[in-house]
Amino acid sequence: MDQSRAHRIVVVGAGYVGLTTGACLASLGHHVVCCDVDAGKVAQLSRGQVRIHEPGLPELVREGIRVGRLSFTRCAASVVPTADEIFLCVPTPMAPDGGANLAAVESVIRQIRAALPAGCVLVTKSTVPVGTTARLAELVGRGDVAVVSNPEFLREGLAVQDFLHPDRIVLGSDDPDAAYRVAELYTDLDAPTLVTDAASAEMVKYAANCFLATKLSYVNDVAELCEQVGADVAGITEYLAHDRRITPSFLRPGPGWGGSCLPKDTAALLRTAEVVGVDLPLVRAAIDANHRHQRRMAAKVVAACGGSLAGTRLGLLGLTFKAGTDDLRDSPALAVARLLAEQGAELVGYDPALRGDEPELAHLVTLVDDAYHAAKGTAALVLLTDWPEFRDLDWSRVAELAARPVVVDTRNHLDPAALRRAGLDWHGTGRPSRVR
Ligand SMILES: NC(=O)C1=CN([C@@H]2O[C@H](COP(=O)(O)OP(=O)(O)OC[C@H]3O[C@@H](n4cnc5c(N)ncnc54)[C@H](O)[C@@H]3O)[C@@H](O)[C@H]2O)C=CC1
Numbered sequence: 001m002d003q004s005r006a007h008r009i010v011v012v013g014a015g016y017v018g019l020t021t022g023a024c025l026a027s028l029g030h031h032v033v034c035c036d037v038d039a040g041k042v043a044q045l046s047r048g049q050v051r052i053h054e055p056g057l058p059e060l061v062r063e064g065i066r067v068g069r070l071s072f073t074r075c076a077a078s079v080v081p082t083a084d085e086i087f088l089c090v091p092t093p094m095a096p097d098g099g100a101n102l103a104a105v106e107s108v109i110r111q112i113r114a115a116l117p118a119g120c121v122l123v124t125k126s127t128v129p130v131g132t133t134a135r136l137a138e139l140v141g142r143g144d145v146a147v148v149s150n151p152e153f154l155r156e157g158l159a160v161q162d163f164l165h166p167d168r169i170v171l172g173s174d175d176p177d178a179a180y181r182v183a184e185l186y187t188d189l190d191a192p193t194l195v196t197d198a199a200s201a202e203m204v205k206y207a208a209n210c211f212l213a214t215k216l217s218y219v220n221d222v223a224e225l226c227e228q229v230g231a232d233v234a235g236i237t238e239y240l241a242h243d244r245r246i247t248p249s250f251l252r253p254g255p256g257w258g259g260s261c262l263p264k265d266t267a268a269l270l271r272t273a274e275v276v277g278v279d280l281p282l283v284r285a286a287i288d289a290n291h292r293h294q295r296r297m298a299a300k301v302v303a304a305c306g307g308s309l310a311g312t313r314l315g316l317l318g319l320t321f322k323a324g325t326d327d328l329r330d331s332p333a334l335a336v337a338r339l340l341a342e343q344g345a346e347l348v349g350y351d352p353a354l355r356g357d358e359p360e361l362a363h364l365v366t367l368v369d370d371a372y373h374a375a376k377g378t379a380a381l382v383l384l385t386d387w388p389e390f391r392d393l394d395w396s397r398v399a400e401l402a403a404r405p406v407v408v409d410t411r412n413h414l415d416p417a418a419l420r421r422a423g424l425d426w427h428g429t430g431r432p433s434r435v436r
Protein backbone atom coordinates (compact mmCIF):
# COMPACT_ATOMS: atom_id res chain seq x y z
CA MET A 1 0.00 0.00 0.00
CA ASP A 2 1.10 3.56 -0.74
CA GLN A 3 2.04 4.72 2.80
CA SER A 4 0.21 8.02 2.30
CA ARG A 5 -3.00 5.94 2.48
CA ALA A 6 -1.96 4.15 5.68
CA HIS A 7 -4.06 4.86 8.78
CA ARG A 8 -2.97 4.81 12.42
CA ILE A 9 -5.20 2.33 14.18
CA VAL A 10 -5.71 1.26 17.78
CA VAL A 11 -7.48 -2.05 18.43
CA VAL A 12 -8.79 -2.57 21.97
CA GLY A 13 -9.12 -6.26 22.92
CA ALA A 14 -6.61 -8.69 21.39
CA GLY A 15 -8.70 -11.88 21.24
CA TYR A 16 -9.96 -13.84 18.22
CA VAL A 17 -11.48 -10.75 16.61
CA GLY A 18 -9.15 -8.01 17.85
CA LEU A 19 -5.89 -9.80 17.14
CA THR A 20 -7.11 -10.88 13.71
CA THR A 21 -8.29 -7.33 12.96
CA GLY A 22 -5.00 -5.83 14.11
CA ALA A 23 -2.73 -8.29 12.33
CA CYS A 24 -4.75 -8.19 9.09
CA LEU A 25 -4.98 -4.38 9.02
CA ALA A 26 -1.20 -4.24 9.61
CA SER A 27 -0.72 -6.70 6.74
CA LEU A 28 -2.74 -4.34 4.53
CA GLY A 29 -0.22 -1.57 5.29
CA HIS A 30 -1.78 0.25 8.25
CA HIS A 31 0.00 1.04 11.52
CA VAL A 32 -1.68 -0.82 14.37
CA VAL A 33 -1.35 -0.94 18.14
CA CYS A 34 -3.35 -3.68 19.87
CA CYS A 35 -4.30 -3.09 23.53
CA ASP A 36 -5.40 -5.68 26.04
CA VAL A 37 -5.99 -5.71 29.79
CA ASP A 38 -4.31 -9.11 30.00
CA ALA A 39 -0.68 -8.26 30.74
CA GLY A 40 0.50 -11.84 30.10
CA LYS A 41 -1.15 -11.84 26.67
CA VAL A 42 0.41 -8.47 25.78
CA ALA A 43 3.86 -9.74 26.79
CA GLN A 44 3.46 -12.94 24.74
CA LEU A 45 2.09 -11.13 21.69
CA SER A 46 4.92 -8.58 21.86
CA ARG A 47 7.28 -11.56 21.47
CA GLY A 48 5.22 -12.82 18.52
CA GLN A 49 3.65 -15.68 20.49
CA VAL A 50 0.01 -16.35 19.59
CA ARG A 51 -1.76 -18.73 21.98
CA ILE A 52 -5.04 -19.15 20.08
CA HIS A 53 -5.44 -21.68 17.27
CA GLU A 54 -5.93 -19.56 14.12
CA PRO A 55 -4.18 -20.68 10.95
CA GLY A 56 -1.97 -17.93 9.48
CA LEU A 57 -2.38 -15.59 12.46
CA PRO A 58 1.02 -16.22 14.16
CA GLU A 59 2.78 -15.57 10.85
CA LEU A 60 0.88 -12.30 10.29
CA VAL A 61 1.56 -11.15 13.85
CA ARG A 62 5.29 -11.86 13.59
CA GLU A 63 5.51 -10.18 10.18
CA GLY A 64 3.65 -7.12 11.47
CA ILE A 65 6.07 -6.83 14.41
CA ARG A 66 9.08 -7.38 12.13
CA VAL A 67 8.17 -4.58 9.73
CA GLY A 68 7.26 -2.26 12.60
CA ARG A 69 3.57 -1.90 11.80
CA LEU A 70 2.15 -3.94 14.71
CA SER A 71 2.77 -3.50 18.41
CA PHE A 72 1.05 -4.30 21.70
CA THR A 73 0.36 -2.47 24.93
CA ARG A 74 -1.77 -2.71 28.05
CA CYS A 75 -2.69 0.94 28.15
CA ALA A 76 -5.16 2.09 25.50
CA ALA A 77 -5.30 5.67 26.83
CA SER A 78 -1.59 6.12 26.13
CA VAL A 79 -1.86 5.24 22.43
CA VAL A 80 -5.24 6.63 21.33
CA PRO A 81 -4.08 10.29 21.13
CA THR A 82 -2.39 9.61 17.78
CA ALA A 83 -5.05 7.25 16.34
CA ASP A 84 -7.22 7.85 13.27
CA GLU A 85 -9.54 4.96 14.17
CA ILE A 86 -10.04 3.03 17.40
CA PHE A 87 -11.60 -0.44 17.05
CA LEU A 88 -13.47 -1.90 20.02
CA CYS A 89 -13.06 -5.70 20.00
CA VAL A 90 -13.74 -6.51 23.64
CA PRO A 91 -16.12 -9.27 24.80
CA THR A 92 -19.88 -8.76 24.97
CA PRO A 93 -20.92 -11.93 26.84
CA MET A 94 -24.44 -12.97 27.74
CA ALA A 95 -25.94 -11.10 30.70
CA PRO A 96 -28.28 -12.91 33.15
CA ASP A 97 -31.35 -11.58 31.27
CA GLY A 98 -30.03 -12.95 27.95
CA GLY A 99 -28.98 -9.51 26.69
CA ALA A 100 -25.41 -8.52 25.85
CA ASN A 101 -23.24 -7.42 28.77
CA LEU A 102 -21.67 -4.16 27.61
CA ALA A 103 -19.52 -3.57 30.72
CA ALA A 104 -16.19 -4.04 28.89
CA VAL A 105 -17.21 -1.78 25.98
CA GLU A 106 -18.38 0.97 28.32
CA SER A 107 -15.34 0.67 30.56
CA VAL A 108 -13.03 1.15 27.56
CA ILE A 109 -14.94 4.26 26.47
CA ARG A 110 -14.69 5.78 29.96
CA GLN A 111 -11.00 5.00 30.03
CA ILE A 112 -10.13 6.54 26.65
CA ARG A 113 -12.71 9.25 25.92
CA ALA A 114 -10.69 12.15 27.29
CA ALA A 115 -7.63 11.03 25.32
CA LEU A 116 -9.40 10.68 21.96
CA PRO A 117 -8.02 13.14 19.40
CA ALA A 118 -10.43 15.45 17.59
CA GLY A 119 -11.61 13.94 14.30
CA CYS A 120 -10.90 10.30 15.18
CA VAL A 121 -13.48 7.56 14.60
CA LEU A 122 -14.48 5.00 17.21
CA VAL A 123 -15.44 1.72 15.55
CA THR A 124 -17.54 -0.97 17.28
CA LYS A 125 -16.49 -4.38 15.99
CA SER A 126 -17.69 -6.15 19.13
CA THR A 127 -21.18 -7.54 18.54
CA VAL A 128 -23.49 -5.05 20.26
CA PRO A 129 -27.30 -4.75 20.36
CA VAL A 130 -29.16 -2.30 18.18
CA GLY A 131 -28.89 1.19 19.60
CA THR A 132 -25.50 0.67 21.26
CA THR A 133 -23.50 2.69 18.72
CA ALA A 134 -25.82 5.66 19.28
CA ARG A 135 -25.56 5.24 23.08
CA LEU A 136 -21.77 5.01 22.88
CA ALA A 137 -21.72 8.30 20.96
CA GLU A 138 -23.58 9.82 23.93
CA LEU A 139 -21.18 8.21 26.38
CA VAL A 140 -18.20 9.62 24.46
CA GLY A 141 -20.00 12.93 24.59
CA ARG A 142 -17.76 14.62 22.03
CA GLY A 143 -19.05 16.27 18.87
CA ASP A 144 -15.59 15.87 17.30
CA VAL A 145 -15.53 12.05 17.60
CA ALA A 146 -17.75 9.89 15.35
CA VAL A 147 -18.87 6.34 16.17
CA VAL A 148 -19.23 3.71 13.42
CA SER A 149 -20.59 0.17 13.67
CA ASN A 150 -18.50 -2.33 11.68
CA PRO A 151 -19.77 -5.79 12.65
CA GLU A 152 -17.43 -8.72 12.11
CA PHE A 153 -18.55 -11.93 10.39
CA LEU A 154 -15.38 -14.03 10.63
CA ARG A 155 -15.52 -17.65 11.75
CA GLU A 156 -13.07 -19.05 14.30
CA GLY A 157 -10.50 -21.33 12.74
CA LEU A 158 -10.83 -19.35 9.52
CA ALA A 159 -10.43 -15.90 11.02
CA VAL A 160 -7.59 -14.63 8.83
CA GLN A 161 -9.09 -16.02 5.64
CA ASP A 162 -12.54 -14.60 6.45
CA PHE A 163 -11.13 -11.19 7.42
CA LEU A 164 -9.09 -10.84 4.24
CA HIS A 165 -11.74 -12.38 1.95
CA PRO A 166 -15.06 -11.35 3.50
CA ASP A 167 -18.43 -11.92 1.84
CA ARG A 168 -19.27 -8.31 2.65
CA ILE A 169 -18.12 -5.37 4.73
CA VAL A 170 -20.86 -3.59 6.65
CA LEU A 171 -20.44 -0.08 8.04
CA GLY A 172 -23.16 1.84 9.82
CA SER A 173 -23.16 5.32 11.23
CA ASP A 174 -25.33 8.34 11.60
CA ASP A 175 -22.25 10.17 10.24
CA PRO A 176 -21.82 8.71 6.70
CA ASP A 177 -18.48 10.53 6.17
CA ALA A 178 -17.04 8.67 9.14
CA ALA A 179 -18.35 5.36 7.77
CA TYR A 180 -16.72 6.04 4.38
CA ARG A 181 -13.46 6.86 6.17
CA VAL A 182 -13.49 3.46 7.85
CA ALA A 183 -14.33 1.89 4.46
CA GLU A 184 -11.00 3.27 3.16
CA LEU A 185 -9.18 0.83 5.44
CA TYR A 186 -10.56 -2.04 3.43
CA THR A 187 -10.10 -0.68 -0.12
CA ASP A 188 -7.57 -3.42 -0.94
CA LEU A 189 -10.09 -6.14 -0.07
CA ASP A 190 -12.32 -7.49 -2.79
CA ALA A 191 -15.74 -7.38 -1.12
CA PRO A 192 -19.00 -5.48 -1.45
CA THR A 193 -19.00 -2.63 1.07
CA LEU A 194 -22.41 -1.71 2.41
CA VAL A 195 -22.76 1.65 4.14
CA THR A 196 -25.92 2.11 6.17
CA ASP A 197 -27.18 3.61 9.41
CA ALA A 198 -25.80 2.38 12.74
CA ALA A 199 -28.95 0.52 13.84
CA SER A 200 -29.15 -1.45 10.59
CA ALA A 201 -25.45 -2.40 10.75
CA GLU A 202 -25.91 -3.65 14.31
CA MET A 203 -29.07 -5.53 13.35
CA VAL A 204 -27.56 -7.32 10.34
CA LYS A 205 -24.98 -9.02 12.59
CA TYR A 206 -27.67 -10.52 14.82
CA ALA A 207 -29.93 -11.32 11.87
CA ALA A 208 -27.06 -13.27 10.25
CA ASN A 209 -26.11 -15.29 13.33
CA CYS A 210 -29.75 -16.03 14.19
CA PHE A 211 -30.41 -17.12 10.61
CA LEU A 212 -27.45 -19.53 10.76
CA ALA A 213 -28.57 -20.88 14.14
CA THR A 214 -32.12 -21.38 12.88
CA LYS A 215 -30.88 -23.14 9.75
CA LEU A 216 -28.84 -25.54 11.88
CA SER A 217 -31.69 -26.28 14.28
CA TYR A 218 -33.89 -26.99 11.28
CA VAL A 219 -31.30 -29.38 9.81
CA ASN A 220 -30.93 -31.13 13.17
CA ASP A 221 -34.74 -31.41 13.37
CA VAL A 222 -34.81 -32.95 9.89
CA ALA A 223 -32.08 -35.39 10.98
CA GLU A 224 -34.14 -36.39 14.02
CA LEU A 225 -37.19 -37.04 11.86
CA CYS A 226 -35.08 -39.01 9.37
CA GLU A 227 -34.13 -41.43 12.15
CA GLN A 228 -37.77 -42.05 12.94
CA VAL A 229 -38.95 -42.55 9.36
CA GLY A 230 -35.91 -44.43 8.04
CA ALA A 231 -34.68 -41.69 5.67
CA ASP A 232 -31.03 -40.68 5.24
CA VAL A 233 -30.25 -37.04 6.09
CA ALA A 234 -26.94 -37.16 4.20
CA GLY A 235 -28.68 -37.59 0.87
CA ILE A 236 -31.38 -35.10 1.81
CA THR A 237 -28.93 -32.30 2.65
CA GLU A 238 -26.97 -33.06 -0.51
CA TYR A 239 -30.12 -32.65 -2.62
CA LEU A 240 -31.16 -29.54 -0.68
CA ALA A 241 -27.72 -28.05 -1.40
CA HIS A 242 -28.37 -28.19 -5.14
CA ASP A 243 -31.05 -25.55 -4.64
CA ARG A 244 -29.19 -22.25 -4.99
CA ARG A 245 -31.73 -20.55 -2.73
CA ILE A 246 -30.73 -22.85 0.14
CA THR A 247 -26.88 -22.96 -0.34
CA PRO A 248 -24.75 -25.93 0.75
CA SER A 249 -23.24 -24.40 3.89
CA PHE A 250 -24.65 -24.90 7.37
CA LEU A 251 -26.44 -28.09 6.39
CA ARG A 252 -24.36 -30.55 8.43
CA PRO A 253 -26.24 -32.08 11.36
CA GLY A 254 -24.36 -32.44 14.62
CA PRO A 255 -24.61 -32.43 18.40
CA GLY A 256 -26.18 -28.94 18.34
CA TRP A 257 -24.63 -25.57 17.57
CA GLY A 258 -22.49 -23.63 19.99
CA GLY A 259 -19.46 -21.40 20.30
CA SER A 260 -18.75 -17.98 21.68
CA CYS A 261 -21.36 -16.24 19.53
CA LEU A 262 -24.39 -18.13 18.17
CA PRO A 263 -25.75 -18.97 21.66
CA LYS A 264 -25.21 -15.49 23.10
CA ASP A 265 -26.34 -13.66 19.97
CA THR A 266 -29.59 -15.62 19.62
CA ALA A 267 -30.33 -14.89 23.29
CA ALA A 268 -29.44 -11.21 22.85
CA LEU A 269 -31.74 -10.78 19.84
CA LEU A 270 -34.59 -12.35 21.81
CA ARG A 271 -33.89 -9.88 24.62
CA THR A 272 -33.79 -6.92 22.21
CA ALA A 273 -37.14 -8.03 20.77
CA GLU A 274 -38.63 -8.54 24.24
CA VAL A 275 -37.66 -5.01 25.30
CA VAL A 276 -39.54 -3.50 22.35
CA GLY A 277 -42.50 -5.88 22.70
CA VAL A 278 -41.84 -8.04 19.65
CA ASP A 279 -42.13 -11.83 19.76
CA LEU A 280 -39.54 -13.91 17.87
CA PRO A 281 -40.99 -17.44 18.15
CA LEU A 282 -38.72 -18.84 15.45
CA VAL A 283 -35.48 -17.80 17.15
CA ARG A 284 -36.79 -19.06 20.50
CA ALA A 285 -37.68 -22.39 18.92
CA ALA A 286 -34.20 -22.64 17.37
CA ILE A 287 -32.64 -22.22 20.83
CA ASP A 288 -35.01 -24.73 22.45
CA ALA A 289 -34.46 -27.24 19.64
CA ASN A 290 -30.71 -26.89 20.12
CA HIS A 291 -30.93 -27.90 23.78
CA ARG A 292 -33.20 -30.77 22.79
CA HIS A 293 -30.63 -31.94 20.21
CA GLN A 294 -27.89 -31.97 22.82
CA ARG A 295 -30.07 -34.12 25.10
CA ARG A 296 -30.95 -36.34 22.15
CA MET A 297 -27.24 -36.96 21.44
CA ALA A 298 -26.67 -37.99 25.05
CA ALA A 299 -29.72 -40.29 24.90
CA LYS A 300 -28.35 -41.85 21.73
CA VAL A 301 -25.09 -42.70 23.52
CA VAL A 302 -27.02 -44.19 26.45
CA ALA A 303 -29.09 -46.34 24.07
CA ALA A 304 -25.95 -47.47 22.20
CA CYS A 305 -24.46 -48.54 25.53
CA GLY A 306 -27.44 -50.72 26.35
CA GLY A 307 -29.54 -48.28 28.41
CA SER A 308 -27.25 -47.31 31.27
CA LEU A 309 -23.97 -45.46 31.68
CA ALA A 310 -23.40 -46.28 35.34
CA GLY A 311 -19.81 -47.41 35.78
CA THR A 312 -18.99 -47.15 32.07
CA ARG A 313 -16.08 -45.41 30.50
CA LEU A 314 -16.71 -43.34 27.36
CA GLY A 315 -14.15 -41.95 24.93
CA LEU A 316 -14.87 -38.53 23.42
CA LEU A 317 -13.30 -37.34 20.17
CA GLY A 318 -13.29 -33.53 19.99
CA LEU A 319 -14.29 -31.21 22.83
CA THR A 320 -14.18 -27.68 21.39
CA PHE A 321 -17.32 -26.14 19.89
CA LYS A 322 -16.28 -27.23 16.41
CA ALA A 323 -13.17 -28.57 14.65
CA GLY A 324 -10.42 -26.13 13.72
CA THR A 325 -10.54 -24.09 16.92
CA ASP A 326 -9.29 -24.38 20.50
CA ASP A 327 -12.32 -22.47 21.80
CA LEU A 328 -14.40 -24.27 24.44
CA ARG A 329 -16.90 -21.46 25.00
CA ASP A 330 -20.45 -22.85 24.88
CA SER A 331 -19.21 -26.05 23.28
CA PRO A 332 -22.01 -28.51 22.43
CA ALA A 333 -19.42 -31.26 22.96
CA LEU A 334 -19.04 -30.19 26.59
CA ALA A 335 -22.83 -29.86 26.97
CA VAL A 336 -23.22 -33.49 25.82
CA ALA A 337 -20.26 -34.51 28.01
CA ARG A 338 -21.95 -33.01 31.07
CA LEU A 339 -25.17 -34.91 30.34
CA LEU A 340 -23.18 -38.15 30.01
CA ALA A 341 -21.25 -37.50 33.23
CA GLU A 342 -24.52 -36.80 35.07
CA GLN A 343 -25.59 -40.33 34.17
CA GLY A 344 -22.52 -41.85 35.77
CA ALA A 345 -20.09 -42.21 32.84
CA GLU A 346 -16.36 -41.73 33.32
CA LEU A 347 -15.15 -39.55 30.41
CA VAL A 348 -11.82 -39.69 28.62
CA GLY A 349 -11.32 -37.29 25.72
CA TYR A 350 -8.96 -36.29 22.99
CA ASP A 351 -8.89 -32.99 21.09
CA PRO A 352 -6.01 -32.00 18.80
CA ALA A 353 -6.29 -28.32 19.81
CA LEU A 354 -6.31 -28.73 23.60
CA ARG A 355 -3.47 -29.03 26.10
CA GLY A 356 -5.34 -30.57 29.04
CA ASP A 357 -4.99 -27.66 31.50
CA GLU A 358 -8.24 -25.96 30.38
CA PRO A 359 -10.38 -25.23 33.49
CA GLU A 360 -13.56 -26.14 31.55
CA LEU A 361 -12.39 -29.77 31.45
CA ALA A 362 -11.63 -30.08 35.16
CA HIS A 363 -13.75 -32.71 36.97
CA LEU A 364 -15.44 -33.54 33.66
CA VAL A 365 -13.09 -35.10 31.10
CA THR A 366 -9.61 -36.56 31.43
CA LEU A 367 -7.70 -35.40 28.36
CA VAL A 368 -5.41 -37.98 26.74
CA ASP A 369 -2.75 -37.67 24.03
CA ASP A 370 -4.48 -39.36 21.12
CA ALA A 371 -7.67 -40.99 19.90
CA TYR A 372 -6.40 -44.50 20.70
CA HIS A 373 -5.91 -43.66 24.37
CA ALA A 374 -9.45 -42.25 24.30
CA ALA A 375 -10.77 -45.53 22.85
CA LYS A 376 -9.06 -47.77 25.41
CA GLY A 377 -11.53 -49.74 27.53
CA THR A 378 -14.53 -47.68 26.44
CA ALA A 379 -18.15 -48.78 26.20
CA ALA A 380 -18.51 -46.35 23.29
CA LEU A 381 -16.38 -43.86 21.39
CA VAL A 382 -18.34 -40.64 20.76
CA LEU A 383 -17.25 -38.28 17.99
CA LEU A 384 -18.29 -34.71 18.80
CA THR A 385 -16.21 -32.54 16.43
CA ASP A 386 -15.16 -33.19 12.86
CA TRP A 387 -11.37 -32.86 12.82
CA PRO A 388 -10.17 -34.41 9.52
CA GLU A 389 -7.63 -36.62 11.35
CA PHE A 390 -10.48 -38.54 13.05
CA ARG A 391 -11.50 -39.89 9.67
CA ASP A 392 -8.13 -41.59 9.16
CA LEU A 393 -7.92 -43.54 12.42
CA ASP A 394 -6.86 -47.19 12.35
CA TRP A 395 -10.31 -48.58 13.13
CA SER A 396 -9.08 -52.15 13.66
CA ARG A 397 -6.82 -50.81 16.40
CA VAL A 398 -9.75 -48.87 17.89
CA ALA A 399 -11.86 -52.06 17.83
CA GLU A 400 -9.11 -53.99 19.66
CA LEU A 401 -8.71 -51.30 22.32
CA ALA A 402 -12.40 -50.63 23.04
CA ALA A 403 -14.35 -52.66 25.60
CA ARG A 404 -17.37 -52.64 23.29
CA PRO A 405 -17.35 -52.08 19.51
CA VAL A 406 -19.55 -48.98 19.49
CA VAL A 407 -18.93 -45.61 17.79
CA VAL A 408 -21.48 -42.78 18.01
CA ASP A 409 -20.68 -40.30 15.23
CA THR A 410 -22.76 -37.22 16.10
CA ARG A 411 -21.56 -35.33 12.99
CA ASN A 412 -21.70 -38.12 10.37
CA HIS A 413 -17.99 -37.51 9.90
CA LEU A 414 -16.70 -41.07 9.65
CA ASP A 415 -16.89 -43.67 6.92
CA PRO A 416 -19.48 -46.21 8.18
CA ALA A 417 -18.20 -48.91 5.81
CA ALA A 418 -14.62 -48.60 7.12
CA LEU A 419 -15.84 -48.90 10.70
CA ARG A 420 -18.01 -51.88 9.87
CA ARG A 421 -15.08 -53.63 8.20
CA ALA A 422 -13.18 -53.22 11.46
CA GLY A 423 -16.08 -54.82 13.35
CA LEU A 424 -17.42 -51.60 14.88
CA ASP A 425 -21.09 -50.62 15.18
CA TRP A 426 -21.50 -47.12 13.74
CA HIS A 427 -24.35 -44.88 14.92
CA GLY A 428 -24.73 -41.67 12.90
CA THR A 429 -27.16 -38.75 13.13
CA GLY A 430 -30.25 -38.90 10.94
CA ARG A 431 -28.84 -41.87 9.04
CA PRO A 432 -29.77 -45.55 9.15
CA SER A 433 -27.09 -47.61 10.99
CA ARG A 434 -26.68 -49.95 8.04
CA VAL A 435 -25.99 -47.09 5.60
CA ARG A 436 -23.25 -47.83 3.06
N1 LIG B 1 -14.99 -14.99 18.19
C1 LIG B 1 -15.58 -14.76 17.04
O1 LIG B 1 -15.55 -15.60 16.13
C2 LIG B 1 -16.32 -13.50 16.78
C3 LIG B 1 -16.57 -12.60 17.81
N2 LIG B 1 -17.27 -11.45 17.56
C4 LIG B 1 -17.50 -10.48 18.62
O2 LIG B 1 -16.25 -9.82 18.90
C5 LIG B 1 -16.16 -9.49 20.30
C6 LIG B 1 -14.88 -10.08 20.86
O3 LIG B 1 -14.97 -11.48 20.76
P1 LIG B 1 -13.66 -12.40 20.84
O4 LIG B 1 -12.55 -11.81 20.06
O5 LIG B 1 -14.11 -13.77 20.54
O6 LIG B 1 -13.32 -12.30 22.40
P2 LIG B 1 -12.00 -12.81 23.15
O7 LIG B 1 -12.44 -13.17 24.51
O8 LIG B 1 -11.28 -13.79 22.32
O9 LIG B 1 -11.09 -11.50 23.22
C7 LIG B 1 -11.42 -10.36 23.91
C8 LIG B 1 -10.15 -9.71 24.45
O10 LIG B 1 -10.50 -8.48 25.06
C9 LIG B 1 -9.71 -8.33 26.22
N3 LIG B 1 -10.39 -7.37 27.09
C10 LIG B 1 -11.45 -7.57 27.91
N4 LIG B 1 -11.79 -6.42 28.52
C11 LIG B 1 -10.93 -5.48 28.07
C12 LIG B 1 -10.77 -4.09 28.35
N5 LIG B 1 -11.57 -3.46 29.19
N6 LIG B 1 -9.75 -3.43 27.72
C13 LIG B 1 -8.93 -4.07 26.86
N7 LIG B 1 -9.04 -5.39 26.59
C14 LIG B 1 -10.04 -6.07 27.17
C15 LIG B 1 -9.58 -9.72 26.78
O11 LIG B 1 -8.46 -9.82 27.64
C16 LIG B 1 -9.43 -10.54 25.50
O12 LIG B 1 -8.07 -10.69 25.14
C17 LIG B 1 -17.45 -10.02 20.92
O13 LIG B 1 -18.40 -8.97 20.96
C18 LIG B 1 -17.92 -11.08 19.95
O14 LIG B 1 -19.32 -11.26 19.98
C19 LIG B 1 -17.71 -11.13 16.30
C20 LIG B 1 -17.48 -11.98 15.25
C21 LIG B 1 -16.74 -13.22 15.40
Ligand SMILES: O=C(O)[C@H]1O[C@H](OP(=O)(O)OP(=O)(O)OC[C@H]2O[C@@H](n3ccc(=O)[nH]c3=O)[C@H](O)[C@@H]2O)[C@H](O)[C@@H](O)[C@@H]1O
Binding pocket: 127, 152, 153, 154, 155, 156, 157, 209, 212, 216, 249, 250, 251, 252, 253, 254, 255, 256, 257, 258, 259, 260, 261, 262, 321, 322, 323, 332
Ligand atom coordinates in the same frame (compact mmCIF):
# COMPACT_ATOMS: atom_id res chain seq x y z
O1 LIG C 1 -20.33 -13.91 15.49
C1 LIG C 1 -19.50 -14.80 15.52
O2 LIG C 1 -18.74 -15.03 16.46
C2 LIG C 1 -19.36 -15.75 14.39
O3 LIG C 1 -20.23 -16.88 14.68
C3 LIG C 1 -20.17 -17.92 13.73
O4 LIG C 1 -18.85 -18.42 13.59
P1 LIG C 1 -18.20 -19.44 14.66
O5 LIG C 1 -18.74 -19.14 16.01
O6 LIG C 1 -16.74 -19.40 14.43
O7 LIG C 1 -18.72 -20.88 14.29
P2 LIG C 1 -19.48 -21.55 13.06
O8 LIG C 1 -18.52 -22.06 12.09
O9 LIG C 1 -20.55 -20.66 12.57
O10 LIG C 1 -20.16 -22.78 13.82
C4 LIG C 1 -21.10 -22.53 14.86
C5 LIG C 1 -21.62 -23.84 15.40
O11 LIG C 1 -22.44 -24.47 14.42
C6 LIG C 1 -22.00 -25.80 14.20
N1 LIG C 1 -22.24 -26.18 12.79
C7 LIG C 1 -21.87 -25.36 11.77
C8 LIG C 1 -22.13 -25.70 10.46
C9 LIG C 1 -22.78 -26.90 10.18
O12 LIG C 1 -23.07 -27.26 9.00
N2 LIG C 1 -23.14 -27.70 11.20
C10 LIG C 1 -22.89 -27.37 12.51
O13 LIG C 1 -23.27 -28.13 13.44
C11 LIG C 1 -20.52 -25.78 14.57
O14 LIG C 1 -20.06 -27.06 14.84
C12 LIG C 1 -20.53 -24.85 15.76
O15 LIG C 1 -20.90 -25.52 16.94
C13 LIG C 1 -20.58 -17.36 12.35
O16 LIG C 1 -20.45 -18.38 11.37
C14 LIG C 1 -19.67 -16.18 11.97
O17 LIG C 1 -20.10 -15.62 10.74
C15 LIG C 1 -19.76 -15.13 13.08
O18 LIG C 1 -18.90 -14.03 12.79
